[in-house]
Amino acid sequence: MPELPEVETIRRGLSEFILEKKIMGVEVFCEKSWIGPKEISAKVKELRRFGKALIIDLDNGKSLMVHLRMTGQMIWQGEKRYAAGHPSENFTAELPNKQTRVVFEFENGKLFFNDQRKFGFIKVLETAEVEKEPFIMSLAKEPWQMSKSELFEIMQRHKNSPVKAVILDQKNIAGLGNIYADEALYYAKVHPETRAGKLNEKEVGLILEGARKVMTASIDSGGSTMATYVKADGTKGDYLEKFAQVFRREGQKCGRCGGKIVKIRVAGRGTHICPKCQEKK
DNA sequence: CTAGGATCCTGTCAGC
């Protein structure tokens, strides 16, 4: 799914269209995609992000927690269209369609929540309870808030796990998903199967630095998921094209050493590495 | 407590 940079791209992009705007009603097409009462008539006050979770605060004391998981998308259709999240044809398709799970009717347009695999959801919470929500509570710090020594401690605690599994776990460090985990490890020249306990402080520092750099670069380019203003300026996110060094680049040459990028399986996930740069220890 | 695998669901693609 959408990882931290994509959710941040959605947060920033949607703000332009729905802040201070009123939700007139909600239509739920898939029961499992919506948790809580469906009667909503309130204005959007704020958009916040915790790790990969988006929080939409309303002016009636309620908040909506949106988690896109693997295939979620948020698509705004007003005068302009703004789409972000898991990239697909839906970004330009007529909506609603088969993958539309929820539609918000705003005074100035519609907001579609699409989700092919139905792993994502929107949950209604009391605004005061947002930070007590189990998923939010369990989140670790984001890379920018975490120190090298904190991450080193976490690696020690999970010393027998492959480092990729450690950095994918939101309870250890928040925001990374499959793309940015691969990119951060490539940056640090660390093999994803390396047992976390074998990493020295310098390597941990490079992983942290890599996580910050790849995610910052992605946010700056509108996420890897192609956020697109269909009727506006043509802006689109293109992190994968422009910046990704290994993700979905198997068979291509490593930009650092010219070695061949390969795809392997680590912690149950497709994983991209340069075997020459990221030596297994 | 940690570690690892199955599971939720729909769709696509490679291989026979």
Next chain:
DNA sequence: TGCTGACAGGATCCTA
């Protein structure tokens, strides 16, 4: 063509 299994930008639950 039609089938089958693997896999997918996530996280939880269950087991050992």
